[in-house]
Amino acid sequence: MRFKLFPCLICLLLASALLTTAQAETSAKNWSKYRHAVMDVLKGHISAISLVAFNQVEDTGHLKQHAAGLAEAATEVGKIFPAGSGEGTHALPAIWEQPEEFAAAVAELERTTQALSEAIAGGDRRTIASAFKAAGDACKGCHEKFREEHDHD
């Protein structure tokens, strides 16, 4: 019994070691893909908000949902940058080298998107305009320090 179990255990260990290396290789790429998916959610909501709030289209009655969705999605941003997931992506090493500053940038996004959601619920145009700018500054501020520059077309 013992004789049979031992080689099996070794096989299992070997197999799992191989799997982990293979996973580490694809993991940065997959994390980046996932990050882009989350970021694109932020982008979609904030773009929708700007089009309605700045009167480029008529309000279809969903402004509040977009604002709530933006604030909700913002709470995920702090969880999508695990250590070792930056290689070959636009995420800069500073994310992991300056974890406190990065956490502050995430907190700023959560705070400002929550404030924007409240401003939109309140309905005062002046407050909405300045809350929108603050949320945009949170996106821009993090991209300035933690995202690699690139051509967007």
Add this chain to the structure above:
Amino acid sequence: MRRACLPLLLFALPAIAQVTPIQRGAYLVHAGGCISCHTAETDDAVPLAGGRALESPFGTFYAPNITPDRETGIGGWTDEEFLTAFWEGVGPGGKYYYPAFPYPSYTGITRADLLAIKAYLFSLEPVRQPNREHELPWYLDTRLAAAAWQLLKFDAGRFTGDPELDEEWNRGAYLVRHLGHCGECHTPRDALGGLIRDRELAGAVGPDGKRIPNITPHPEDGIGSWDRQEIELFLELGMLPDGDFVGGAMAEVIDDNTSQLTPGDRRAIARYLLSLPALPDAEPPAD
């Protein structure tokens, strides 16, 4: 008409009361983007007291202290010395400047604007902070190299504008080409670091080897698919037409410069950009 009641004006500075030369100078220091280069990157850095490291393919430059301290800043400069630094790229005592100071763009700034900038700088609290030496290879580490560069690559001259075109276009041209020096990043350079003028704003490669985008109105390679309002919104907030937000060096340009301008000045910049010839990206060099 559906865009009639844009509340964006709310973001603007309280209507630029361009009353005193000092206030006008403060505005122009933003439009000239002086703060980002002349302020160190530490959190407690005093604005305009210098110390920021500027990487270039030729070495590292340290921007000097431009507060009015008499010993370590520019407190002893006359008006003429100040004008000559920007117009000719030469400082007091015949010190030739390296083009890391973007005087090849600033040479076009008017006398009135430069003197307003000087008045503002001289109204600041003097800060005692000695300048750091640039770190350059031996063959560039002499002001003669800067003098030789000027001989080859520098054309001094004020902005003359195009009398055929209206005031708004001319204002946009002045802001983009001279004060705002957008071409220092967005226009490609030749091997000696001179701007290739007939490829104005057609995209370049930054000091770190990364591509800086083409911002001519080319439909695919540039910003030809953006409308004027999208450009204005970008200059104000940093938001790209798809809702992404810009990062890197451009985020700083927006924070220190274009978001601080009047809506009229942003409109003029957008107008000028869209009037440029639509140039495609350069073919990547074969290697």
